Amino acid sequence: MTNNDKAKKKSKESGWYLLWEYAREHPFIYFVSVASIGLSAILAVIIPRIIGQFTDSFKAGTLDVSGAWKYTWLVFVVGIARVSFGWIGRLLAAQHGRVITYKIREKLFKKWESLSPSYYHGHSVGDLLSHALSDVEVVRQVASMGINITVNGIFMLGAALYMMIIHMNWPLAIAGLGPLIAIPVMVRYYGPRIKEQSAKLQAALGNMSQTVEEIFGGIRTVKAFGNENVVIGRFEEKVDNIVSERIKFVKLSSIFGALVPLMASLGFVIVISYGSFLTINRTISLGDFVAFLLYLTLLRQPLEQLGNMLNVIQRSSASLGRISELLNVPPMVFDGTGKLHNSPVKGDIEVKNLTFRYPGTPVNVLKDISFTIKRGRTLGIIGPIGSGKTTLAHLMLRLYEPPAGSIFIDGVDIREFSVEHLRKSIAYVPQNGFLFSTTVLENIAFSEDKADEEKAVNSAIITAVDEDIRKFPDMYGTEIGERGVRLSGGQKQRVAIARMIYKNAPVHILDDSLSAVDTKTERLILTNMKNEKFPEIAGRSKSTIIISHRLSAVMNANEIIVLDRGRVFERGNHASLVKAGGLYARLWNMQAGISGRHGFPDDDGANRTEMLEALIDEDAQTVKIKEAEEGA
Amino acid sequence: MAIKFKAALDILLPYLKKYRFRMVWIFLLVILVVSTDLVQPIIVKEAIDKHISVPHPDMGSITLMTGIYFIVVIAAFGLTYYQNILLQETGQSIIKHIRTDLFRHLQGLSLKYFDRNASGRIITNVVSDTEALNNFFTDFLANNIKSIFTLIMIIVFMFQLNIKIAAYCFLVVPLIIIISAYFQGKLRAINQEMRSRLSTVIAFLAENLAGMSIVQIFHQEKKQFREFDLRNTKLLESTMVENQLTLAYFLFTESLGDIGVAALVWFGSGPVIRGSVSFGVLYAFIGYIRRFFQPINSITMQLNVLQTMLVATERIVRTFNEKPDITEIAGAKVPAVKGGISFNATHLAYKEDNDILKGIDLEIKPGDRVGFVGASGAGKTSLMSLLARFYDPTGGSVKIDGVDIREWPLKELRQTVGIVQQDITLFAGTVLDNIRFFRKEIPATRVYEVSKMIGADDFIRRLPLGYETLLSEKGATLSFGERQLLSFARVMVFDPKILILDEATASLDSESEAVLQEAIGKVSGGRTLLVIAHRLSTVQQMDYIVVMDDGLIVEKGTHEELLKKSGHYTTLHKSGLLIEEALI
Ligand SMILES: Nc1ncnc2c1ncn2[C@@H]1O[C@H](COP(=O)(O)OP(=O)(O)OP(=O)(O)O)[C@@H](O)[C@H]1O
Ligand SMILES: Nc1ncnc2c1ncn2[C@@H]1O[C@H](COP(=O)(O)OP(=O)(O)OP(=O)(O)O)[C@@H](O)[C@H]1O
């Protein structure tokens, strides 16, 4: 690594590049801003000079009314100019400071969009939020006030030093300014400590947001258990932690903030004793001595400001560090560099000897899985909890990266797809069916920029939720609340399935997405999905994977695989699996047995035919309902 | 402004009162610090006038003066530090109290509130609005006391010097007040806007972070980014306006100082030339008028901090003013719990005139095991949430053991009624703590016992640290069924008298479910059990089954009885049983 690279890397870590980057893009604005503030500082020094001249002419007795008029105007014009330049400089800097925070928030959001689920497993939403809430706020301070205070401070410091040096005799200047040498030492000592403590404080704030987010996200559970006092206790812990970290921080920063101007005061002490000695010795004149003291007082304010500024810089530096750490997290799934597969997917799926282990864990959760699904066919996956069904679905979507040469679509390894193309080709209903707090319509039409209402309604008809939606006060325009709290469990699931249908992808994956609807509706949905009634979104050409615990959802699949602890334990179709008498048959007996888990009912031969007929009847009815609806 | 200020004060005052002695002490300290600042030039002046610029300077007394000066400097340093720490400690304690009180208050609010308010907004309220009070303690208080103190001193000096000119200088005061009032009004409005937009941004972020995998799976990153940008841009706009306003205000107050000097030069010269005022007085006034405006400027600059704080406080007050609509009546006593439930013509509407439950009549005897089935959206979950008093019925009543549940103490009610909910929530912490819900008084052995019983022990022990494994973000690395088992164990540990399972086994395979049911069977001696399920095999073992449709109970009876009726239940049952239909 060359030095240059190292420097770059360092600045990447420290996060200051976020500010520099932007400043470099707008050099002119920053130049004008710095220049204006500088100019304003210069003008500020001129006013006392004008007053001085005014005084002189008075003393000389040369002042008349027109002279007074002239000085009035001078003071007025210079004063207004000073304020205006200061205003311009501050305005430019501050407005851009705000733009920077805006950009940082955008960057954060973009980054978050690129991070994989495994990242989110290690980082809580609340803590991440705290980056956009508290850290960005800290950065804003330095970005908007920084320039002003620094330029002002440096200028005033420079002016005071300049005055001292041109008027001064050297020994006194060296003696008076000597203590200031300690300042860089203090910065070196306190700087990193303040920064570290500030980072701790920010982390504590993040911790609190995490707790708040989590507890209010699970408020129903907290209330159901009457557990309010326990969570209040947990919250108090976090708040106590913030208080103690903050006090530590304040201790460090205020001692530093006070030490810097103290150095000027100590210089003052030295000058008084040493200067008066020199005055008495007639080495310097009394006037020089007094003037020197005056200039030394001028040092105090800018030093105080600079001390504060250094504090703010350390704080921001901590927050910038946290932000840039986040921004530097590499996204997990990369598109390969080679030529990416981009042609439309037909829907032939093949999984070959797939073995998978979650990164950082010891055991394989999938072992040597193989199956094929021809275009338009359906695969059912069942298996006990934790057997790896969801993992399989996630791998197909490359939410986790599958091993090379294990999953193929249309004969192409999905790792050779662009992630975008792959995810466009697969429509998925996750097991928890997360919904957004927007309207029903926007949720169903999530996969498109602009909601196509007709398509959304059709999707809802297919998933048998249209009727429910029409009963809502605002129908498709109903806001469904955070994560869909205003919907029933089954409605949530069906809206999530409708969202999948709407996407109209060649491959459908349903991950236990019918568990909260009754079996009748389940059947209706599965039938509709293969129906050619709405060819633009559903039909026989879709390849489908249905993961379920309820066997009624998979029994009609072309092939069913039974997973157990990550292995394919049994495979076949419903009839053959029932006959085989293994796990599937056992589950089947439990779920279908009229007398509970005691096995197949003996008396159902006649019954079954009867039921079948009734159901087919029903199917005919549902189609009729839909037709009626369409006609209307 | 006055009202807002009062509202803010009302909330802050009790906290400040608690620390009133400390606040007085801090006030004195600030004055002390200011005095040390002011005394320094006086010492120097003394030293020069009396000891240095005399014909026969005495090195000893000069050293003495230097010593005094040194002491004052060190004292100033120490006092500043001490005052700062003290103020911060006090401020932090106050903020801490406000925060915990706010959190406690929020915990007491009913679900209606949470249905309405996104958690992102609540986070902004608890985390950021309270944090805005911090500035008040760091800068505002100390700086303003200092400014006011200096201002008073300068005013006194000015009046001592020349009452007439001083009075003229005061002509600007009403102007400052009028303009300030104008800007303060605007600043408050924009601050309100800004805070509310910030909370919109945060709410959007919170939701999208939680649902990021959906965004990614549907490949809607660009769309969501645009949505975010929309909100973020709005926030930017209002911060820009706020900044412009602040700076316009700054432009005004800053220029007043210089205009004041110009005016003095102009109006002062006449009398001086005429000789009615000495030049020294005019010169001194020019100096004073500049120093007069310095503290005024710094006060006006702090007024924005004040606005931010007022608006934040207002938002906090608004939350404090939310009253829970589920409350317990004073002195409610716990009846002896047996577990009988009765719904009497119970109605529930989440929105007015939109009844979800349309008159439920149901009597459940203690120890009954009842299954609930029915179309999705029929109102099963809603019915159960009445039992835990998540909501109160809009008509009719719900009684447990003959006592209207509104007359029960809430805590006991919720300990009596245990619900395994359709949505699973786990918290950051160990598996053990999740199962006992962070109640340290529940022994670990009890947790092990329950987990074994319901068949969760196996998978928990397979986790890297077993029961001590830290769950990552809400249990995201567990499979769904595993999460469901944990939430099941959590309810069982608390051993409620009335146990409600709302689709509690939907994510379980039938074998795990069988283990569970056996466990429930074992412990349910005398326990009332209500089970909602779409998988009929789950409920057919129950004493009787209640079939719901569209907010009403339509059938009731045992599995066999209901099958004979060929009603709703039979249809549900049949579709579950359908075999080998050629759909494909
Ligand atoms: N992100 C992860 N990191 C580590 N382990 C994981 C992760 N996600 C799941 N697991 C583990 O992998 C196993 C398989 O999980 P998976 O979610 O695929 O099960 P599943 O078959 O879908 O179960 P269920 O029917 O309960 O949904 C489980 O034991 C689970 O604890
Ligand atoms: N918090 C709420 N605010 C407004 N409406 C709600 C709320 N909760 C539920 N609803 C509505 O009340 C009706 C009944 O919902 P409920 O959750 O009780 O049904 P359910 O019988 O449990 O259905 P499922 O079997 O799908 O879980 C639904 O139409 C739903 O949209």
Ligand SMILES: [Mg+2]
């Ligand atoms: Mg799963």
Ligand SMILES: [Mg+2]
């Ligand atoms: Mg429900």
